[in-house]
Amino acid sequence: xxxxxxxxxxWLSMLAxxxxxxxxxxxxxxxxxxxxxxxxxxxxxxxxLFPPETQLAVYLSADMGQxxxxxxxxxxxxxxxxxxxxxxTQQWDALKRGAIQPLFKGNVKAGEHxxxxxxxxxxxxxxxxxxxxxxPFTKAEEAVLLELQIKDRSSDYQPDFIVQxxxxx
Amino acid sequence: MVQRLAPAFLLALSISLPWQSVSAQFENGEKHxxxxxxxxxxxxxxxxxxxxxxxxxxxxxxxxxxxxxxxQLNMPQHATTLLEDLLLKAEKDQEALPQSLRNxxxxxxxxxxxxxxxxxxxxxxxxxxxxxxxxxxxxxxxxLNQLVNWPDxxxxxxxxxxxxxxxxEMPYIVSNQALALARAQKSDIALQWLAQLKPRLNDxxxxxxxxxxxxxxxxxLSQPEGFVYPAQERQALADYIGLTQAQLHIERxxxxxxxxxxxxFAADSALSGTALSLYSHILTEQRHIPALLAVLQQQIKQxxxxxxxxxxxxxxxxxxxxxxxxxxxxxxxxxAEQYYEQQVQLIQQQARPLQVSQLQxxxxxxxxxxxxxxxxxxRLQQDVLALxxxxxxxxxxxxxxxxxxxxxxxxxxxxxxxxxxxxxxxTTKLQQLQxxxxxxxxxxxxxxxxxxxxxxxxGQPYEQLSRLEQAEQRLPLLKQSGRDVQGYAQRLQRLxxxxxxxxxxxxxxxxxxxxxxLQILSELLSNTEQQLTALxxxxxxxxxxxxxxxxxxxxxxxxQQLNLALLSRQQQLLAELNQQLQQKLxxxxxxxxxxxxxxxxxxxxxxxxxxxxxDTTNSGATL
Amino acid sequence: xxxxxxxxxxxxxxxxxxxxxxxxxxxKALDGANLRLAEQRGxxxxxxxxxxxxxxxxxxxxxxxxxxxxxxxxxVQVWGVNVENDSAAAKAYLNKVQVQFPVLFDTxxxxxxAYQVEAMPTTVIIDKDGQLRTVHRGYKPGYEKKYExxxxxxxxx
Numbered sequence: 001x002x003x004x005x006x007x008x009x010x011w012l013s014m015l016a017x018x019x020x021x022x023x024x025x026x027x028x029x030x031x032x033x034x035x036x037x038x039x040x041x042x043x044x045x046x047x048x049l050f051p052p053e054t055q056l057a058v059y060l061s062a063d064m065g066q067x068x069x070x071x072x073x074x075x076x077x078x079x080x081x082x083x084x085x086x087x088x089t090q091q092w093d094a095l096k097r098g099a100i101q102p103l104f105k106g107n108v109k110a111g112e113h114x115x116x117x118x119x120x121x122x123x124x125x126x127x128x129x130x131x132x133x134x135x136p137f138t139k140a141e142e143a144v145l146l147e148l149q150i151k152d153r154s155s156d157y158q159p160d161f162i163v164q165x166x167x168x169x
Numbered sequence: 170m171v172q173r174l175a176p177a178f179l180l181a182l183s184i185s186l187p188w189q190s191v192s193a194q195f196e197n198g199e200k201h202x203x204x205x206x207x208x209x210x211x212x213x214x215x216x217x218x219x220x221x222x223x224x225x226x227x228x229x230x231x232x233x234x235x236x237x238x239x240x241q242l243n244m245p246q247h248a249t250t251l252l253e254d255l256l257l258k259a260e261k262d263q264e265a266l267p268q269s270l271r272n273x274x275x276x277x278x279x280x281x282x283x284x285x286x287x288x289x290x291x292x293x294x295x296x297x298x299x300x301x302x303x304x305x306x307x308x309x310x311x312x313l314n315q316l317v318n319w320p321d322x323x324x325x326x327x328x329x330x331x332x333x334x335x336x337x338e339m340p341y342i343v344s345n346q347a348l349a350l351a352r353a354q355k356s357d358i359a360l361q362w363l364a365q366l367k368p369r370l371n372d373x374x375x376x377x378x379x380x381x382x383x384x385x386x387x388x389x390l391s392q393p394e395g396f397v398y399p400a401q402e403r404q405a406l407a408d409y410i411g412l413t414q415a416q417l418h419i420e421r422x423x424x425x426x427x428x429x430x431x432x433x434f435a436a437d438s439a440l441s442g443t444a445l446s447l448y449s450h451i452l453t454e455q456r457h458i459p460a461l462l463a464v465l466q467q468q469i470k471q472x473x474x475x476x477x478x479x480x481x482x483x484x485x486x487x488x489x490x491x492x493x494x495x496x497x498x499x500x501x502x503x504x505a506e507q508y509y510e511q512q513v514q515l516i517q518q519q520a521r522p523l524q525v526s527q528l529q530x531x532x533x534x535x536x537x538x539x540x541x542x543x544x545x546x547x548r549l550q551q552d553v554l555a556l557x558x559x560x561x562x563x564x565x566x567x568x569x570x571x572x573x574x575x576x577x578x579x580x581x582x583x584x585x586x587x588x589x590x591x592x593x594x595x596t597t598k599l600q601q602l603q604x605x606x607x608x609x610x611x612x613x614x615x616x617x618x619x620x621x622x623x624x625x626x627x628g629q630p631y632e633q634l635s636r637l638e639q640a641e642q643r644l645p646l647l648k649q650s651g652r653d654v655q656g657y658a659q660r661l662q663r664l665x666x667x668x669x670x671x672x673x674x675x676x677x678x679x680x681x682x683x684x685x686x687l688q689i690l691s692e693l694l695s696n697t698e699q700q701l702t703a704l705x706x707x708x709x710x711x712x713x714x715x716x717x718x719x720x721x722x723x724x725x726x727x728x729q730q731l732n733l734a735l736l737s738r739q740q741q742l743l744a745e746l747n748q749q750l751q752q753k754l755x756x757x758x759x760x761x762x763x764x765x766x767x768x769x770x771x772x773x774x775x776x777x778x779x780x781x782x783x784d785t786t787n788s789g790a791t792l
Numbered sequence: 793x794x795x796x797x798x799x800x801x802x803x804x805x806x807x808x809x810x811x812x813x814x815x816x817x818x819x820k821a822l823d824g825a826n827l828r829l830a831e832q833r834g835x836x837x838x839x840x841x842x843x844x845x846x847x848x849x850x851x852x853x854x855x856x857x858x859x860x861x862x863x864x865x866x867x868v869q870v871w872g873v874n875v876e877n878d879s880a881a882a883k884a885y886l887n888k889v890q891v892q893f894p895v896l897f898d899t900x901x902x903x904x905x906a907y908q909v910e911a912m913p914t915t916v917i918i919d920k921d922g923q924l925r926t927v928h929r930g931y932k933p934g935y936e937k938k939y940e941x942x943x944x945x946x947x948x949x
Contacts, residue, residue, distance in 0.1 A: 027552055028244045030738060033731055034559055038219055040724055041569050044717065048576050061203070071826065086818045086826040094210030100203040166200070212833070530949060561813075 054107035055143035058083070058115070059166075062095040062150040067124040068159035070095070070150065074118040075104055082106060095150075103148070110139050117148050117163065124157050135163040200224075202231045209234075214241040229255060233270055236277070243555060245281050252278050269306075272298050276309050283316055291317050308336025315345045322349050328362050330369060340370060340406050344413060356417045363414050370406055408438040415447055424451045436471060446477050449484075458492045469508075474516060474535050479761060482508050483768045486775070495778045502772040509765045513758060520754040522747040525557055525739065539753055546753075549746040556739040563732050570728065574721050577714055584711045587704065595701050603694060613683070625679065630671060637664055814916070814924040815906035819873065819896035822886060827871070827894060830922065836868045836946050837918045838939060841904055843874065844881040846912040848931040853891060855936040859943075860893040867920075868943055871896060875904045875912075917942050919949065 050057075058075060070092050075083040083104040087095075095101065115135045123129040137144060145166040153160045201224030208217035218238040221231060232255050239248035252274040259271060279294035295317060298310055311333070315322045324346050333339040343366050350359040411430050418427035431448040435441065445468050452461035465481040465488070472478045482505040489498035519533035528550055532540070540546050616625050626634055641661055647654050814837075818828040829837065840856055842849035853872075860870035872895040874882040879897045886895060898904055907916060911929040917939065919925050926942045928935060 025246060026738065027555070028246050030556075030731070030735055031242065031244055031559065032247065033727075033734075034562075035215070035218065035222075037566065037724065037727060037731065038215075039222060040720075041566065041573070042219060042223070044573055044720065044724075045569065048573055048580070048717065059204070071824075086820060086828075088818060088826045088828045088831060090828075090831050091211065094207060097206070097210070098203055099207035099210055100200065101207050102204060211830075 050105055050107060050143075052143040053141055054109065054139075056104075056106050056108045056113075056115075056139070057102070057143065057145050058104040058117075059145070059147045060095065060101040060103045060150075061099075061147055062092075064152040065092070065096040065150065067152045067157050068129065068150060069122045070119065071121040073103065073120070073148070076116040076118070077106070077108070078113055100147070108139050108144075110141075112136065112138055115146065115163070117161070119148075119150065119161055123159070129159075131159075131161055133161045133163055137165075202228075202234065205231075205234065205238075209238070214238045218242065229259070229270065233274065236274070240277070245284075249278060249281050268299055272306050272310075276306060276313065279313050279317070283313065288317055308333060308338035308342065311336075311342050312338040312345075315342065319345075320349055320352055322346065324349055328365060330365070340366060340410070344410060347417075348413065351417055351420070356421055360414060360417050363410055363417075367407065367410055370403055370410075404435070405439060408435060408440050408444075412440050412444055412447070415444070419447065419451060424455050427451050428455075436467075442468075442472050442475060442477060445471070449477075449481070453488075456491075458488055461488055474512070474538050474757075476760070479509070479512065479764055483764055483771065486768070486771055490771070490775060495775050495782065499772065499775045499779055502768055502775060505768050506765065506772065509761050509768065513761055516754060516757060520750060523743070523750070525553060525743060528553055528743075529557070536750065539750060543749075543753070546746060546749055549742055549749070553739055553742050553746065556735050556742070559735050560732065560739070563728070563735075566728055570721060570725050574718070574725075577718050577721060581711065581714050581718070584714060588711065592701075592704060595704070599694075599697055599701055602697075606690060606694060610687070613687075625683075626672075630668070630675075634668055637661065637668060641665075812924055814918045814922055815903075817898075817903040817906065819898055819903060821894045821896050822883070823894075825894075827896060829918070832869060833922050834867070834920055836863075836920055836943060838868065838870045838943065839873055839907075839916050839918065840870070841873050841875055841898075841907070841909045841912070841914045841916075843876050843912055844885050845876075849913040850885070850889075851933070852913060852931045852936070853889060857891045857893065859936060859939060860891075863943055863947075866947060868947070869893070873898050873903060875901060875909065877901070915939060917946070919946050 056077075060073060062070065070087050072084065072086045074081060085101075085103060091101075113136070115137065116132055117135070118130065118132045120128075120130050133148075135146065137146075147164045147166060149160075149162045149164050151160040151162060201221055205217040205221040208214075208220060218235065221227070221235050221238065224231060227235070232251055236248040236251040236255070239245070239251065256271070256274055256278075275294045275298045279291045279298075282288075282291035282294065291313070295310065295313055298306070300307075322345065328343045328346065330339070330343075333342060336342075343362060347359040347362045347366070350356070350362070411434065415427040415430040418424070418430070427447070428451060431444055431451070434444040434448070438444070445464060449461060449464045449468065452464060462485060465485050468475075468481040469478045483502070486498045486501035486505055489495075489501050516535050519535035521533075523532050523536060527536075540550050613625075644654055644658060644661065647657070814829065816828065816830040818826055821827050829839075838856075838859070840849075840852070842852070844850070856870055856872065860868075863870075870893040872891070872893060874895060875898050876882055877899055879899060882895075882897070896903075907914070913931050915928040915931075915935075916924060917926045925946065928938060
């Protein structure tokens, strides 16, 4: 609220205090150090906790989302539930605007696996909707990155659920 | 300040995200950008920034988003560097940076330069902003132009209500223009404009969704109906305009008009203090004593610890004096004296040095007032609290580090086991097998050179051949003993030829079987060798793990250092804040002392009058 | 040596801090919507953990409803969180006794565990910055006054 009025005129008085700079510089530098620290930590975590030989990562995205409103998603890996997420309106909005959600990250052994994604929500006619998609895959040396895509299929006003693997980062 | 622009352009960036994915495969940068968007929409700018910065390459949109995130994190310098870099690249490349994005960058830079007090730079950036056909940034542009050129701002013939209809800055732009008009001795026109502006405040609620973010409230992002000016802000704007109108009326000596506005001014507005002061000013001019007394009392009640309240205290007595009520005036001055005492006590109590935790919860009433009314203090408070947030995150970072150290140690132990026991064992075994294999191969080769080597037979033919060979060996012995072995030898020869024939017939088949088995063995051996190599490679991770350990130790040390730096910085800022508060305290105490003295003088003066009147009455009575 | 001393000092310093961030959660409400605590930043949130078999919880409901209605316009939210694995009884109750504020269902007890809820009911109050400020365990008539006092204090910040 204060800042609101400073926009008008009183703000001009603030312009005089340019000696605030050195303090701000220090603060910013400290903040930047924190950011860098966090980044290094994250990279090390990736390497140690989720090395490519065992990494399985699942992401979620939505395209338009006119014909479907997402309520929740469950992930089942080889008949074992590994992740579940409830979506608020704000989160569904974010997805519709192009955001990609990092849904799950874990480790699996080399070999054959099966991932099932269960989508629960409301269809175009406001009816309850539940769809499961299975995706068998082989885990080798490289990380397995999968994107769950919810797409609008305009041909029949139904949503499509696709599992799209990513090529490596 | 600069923050307010940030959410707007961040949202505008998101609008430019492609609705249709062009191909099934995303570009790497795109993935990171969209993941960062997730954190951004969930109002976690730090997380979003982290994600964005992990992208291997960044396109211009991502760079702009990064700049915006830095602004959200209150790091304008980093943001500026990125924006300048972006503009520089755009200039060199001649590759059209989309106009809207370019304008966003320029406006942000202009605004930041203004904040630093560098008007020429701000002007430069502003002049480079192009008119986008949608005129989305017109409001920002005009307002910044006003601030940069104040007070020589451009004033159109009429307020540009139509042009600025969709701009949230419209009220500010028009009111600034009105003020400029007033300065140019055209206050009647100014008043007209303000009057036209006031009802239009509700108009600006009908905004396009994205420009609504100028309010700086991310929450409204997710509401499908779009932005509505929070009632608070609309009210505050109305108050501000009303106050400006009142000020103009006062300048024009139109006290009655000002009175109308000020008498009905809200008591809980941020501007109530100023309004009351103005009101008391005009009431003094107009000598509306009863109303003035009411206002003075209101000031004392509504604005504790403020200059206006303190001055009002002694003015009550003064006004009563003016109204020729010396007894009441004396009472008032007496009251004021006690009031000043009490205020001194109170602020001394409330002005104790602040701890960080107290800052979080605002501190005492007096402290809160100082923090909110002084720019420096406010900024110090914000900085201390920002550092506090960073410090609060430190234990989590520490935990992450500890976990990683544990995992690394565990893996190193695994490595050691692998290298020391498992690998050597397996290697030896493999070598043994390989040796046996090559021996076998040699043996076979040797035997193959022999036409009918016993070694290459098995089963029934093997028995037959061995019996034949045994018989053939007995032949020379028989010959020695003088027997006739001719027939015998012939028969053996025939047997041998038969066997030879059988041998040749079956040779290919047997060779083939043998070769297959050798091949299987060879494959098994090479598989095992591969597995061993793979394991050995894993074993080679020791070096990397040790490196990681070293890195973790360094990070741990940096973390400690950083915490210390944050802490010491915070202590420094806190000390400065408390010092400035103490200064304020001293100033205010001095002011109160002065007021007390002044009040005492007035009290003495009035006491004289009262005593004189009493004397006169007394003397009148006795006479 | 030096670093460990400083670490101790540092941790001491941290223990002096009053407020801790309230654990975030997302749960489904009675009307089917998913509500997440972290999205309420800027509002004061009073969370009441309850169960249908707990007498005082039922006793408390109308008081909470009144509180919710009174402070709704001032940026205060009241959330009920039902901690039963089977929500049938709770839903039946809510059908009869309708309240205006959102009631969420923590069927796998993830939220109640995060808030270390043992006594029934437990009421926690969270400030505008998402910090957990007060915890009230149990309910006796008159407790709602305490909640109101807490809310008023937080509103003034």
